[in-house]
């Protein structure tokens with residue numbers, strides 16, 4: 367006989383505890399209207415852990431000294447929607463207005479360091495890689511590297527594999543698809559895989575934007591798109607300041623089209639819609 371267990375619902379108190387924890391660990395601010403969404407997303411994790419109540423699950427997360435359950439919690443709550451060539455104007459601006467400035471620095475050819483700072487499942491950094499590869503093919507002295515980071519280990523694992531279903535690649539122009547993706551056959555038909563030459567341009571790392579950035583060198587271009595909307599204005603201002611420090615003079619910050627730095631204090635100069643420049 368099948369026995370069904372009734373799983374408790376997320377109470378207002380549970381919501382307060384979880385949203386405070388999520389805010390402290392990720393900067394993600396969950397408004398009260400997100401309670402049902404959190405109930406659904408955490409409910410799946412509760413079932414996977416075979417727990418009956420959200421308060422038991424909360425205790426599991428905060429008392430897990432390995433930090434593994436916190437990673438699982440963050441994987442559940444982060445919103446990861448993305449697509450290839452999302453907000454395409456940014457990529458056009460990059461190759462027409464930004465790359466030409468970064469070919470040569472101080473007489474020697476310095477690589478342009480690009481950071482996709484909330485890369486989700488890889489569509490953004492691989493789009494950057496395609497645009498970069500195209501530019502490199504036409505400008506032999508231009509070199510670039512792409513760092514792609516995210517707080518979610520779940521999406522990073524997908525990004526590192528670089529395998530996408532056909533419905534995900536509709537925005538990729540046919541020529542780029544032919545040049546940079548391998549078509550799956552047999553069990554893999556219906557999927558494409560990023561070719562090694564493109565994959566090599568991108569390094570993936572697990573990084574929480576709330577932490578200090580763990581490198582010393584300066585970035586030339588930062589894409590941090592469609593993540594600041596989940597943060598409070600105060601967190602957005604702190605992050606904008608961290609990006610300012612992290613950029614080389616003359617470097618660029620790209621944010622999502624529905625985001626803006628207008629209402630927060632910042633030191634950038636606006637270079638185009640949702641594109642900001644660190645003035646020398």
Ligand SMILES: C[S@@+](CC[C@H](N)C(=O)[O-])C[C@H]1O[C@@H](n2cnc3c(N)ncnc32)[C@H](O)[C@@H]1O
Nearest residue numbers: 392444447448484486517518574575591592593
């Ligand atoms: C909606 S996706 C945006 C992906 C891509 N930048 C784009 O515009 O298509 C937001 C991403 O931000 C990540 N994220 C949320 N909070 C973060 C944090 N504190 N540090 C790093 N990444 C974070 C999420 O895991 C998610 O993959």
